[in-house]
Amino acid sequence: MKCCKQFSAYRCFRAAPIRILRQSLILILILHGEADDTVPVSEAHYIAQLAEKKNVPYELQIYPGAGHGFTPEIMADASQRTLNFLRKYLKQAAI
Numbered sequence: 001m002k003c004c005k006q007f008s009a010y011r012c013f014r015a016a017p018i019r020i021l022r023q024s025l026i027l028i029l030i031l032h033g034e035a036d037d038t039v040p041v042s043e044a045h046y047i048a049q050l051a052e053k054k055n056v057p058y059e060l061q062i063y064p065g066a067g068h069g070f071t072p073e074i075m076a077d078a079s080q081r082t083l084n085f086l087r088k089y090l091k092q093a094a095i
Contacts, residue, residue: 028058029085031078033066059085 028051032044041062051058061081063074070078 026057027085027089028056029082030058030060031081032060032062033068033070033074034062034064035066036068038068057089 028047030044030047032039032041034041044060044062048058048060050056059081061078063070063077066074
């Protein structure tokens with residue numbers, strides 16, 4: 001789906017995971033605030049469901065009470081999860 005003026009940003013975002021998974025994306029890390037009022041947390045669950053359905057490796061972390069922007073504590077956790085995620089999958093790819 002091509003995003004343009006006639007489509008809302010939300011609708012374009014909603015279509016993006018499908019396109020990505022169709023391109024055989026290898027893995028997905030989802031870090032999302034439960035109270036995000038910009039991108040609903042349901043989108044994170046939707047992407048996880050697509051990954052599950054397509055047998056794509058993924059990790060999902062929903063931060064309770066967090067909005068669209070993360071606090072320093074959550075950002076530190078998200079950064080560590082990202083590093084661990086990359087180390088895990090880059091190590092597997094090197095084998």
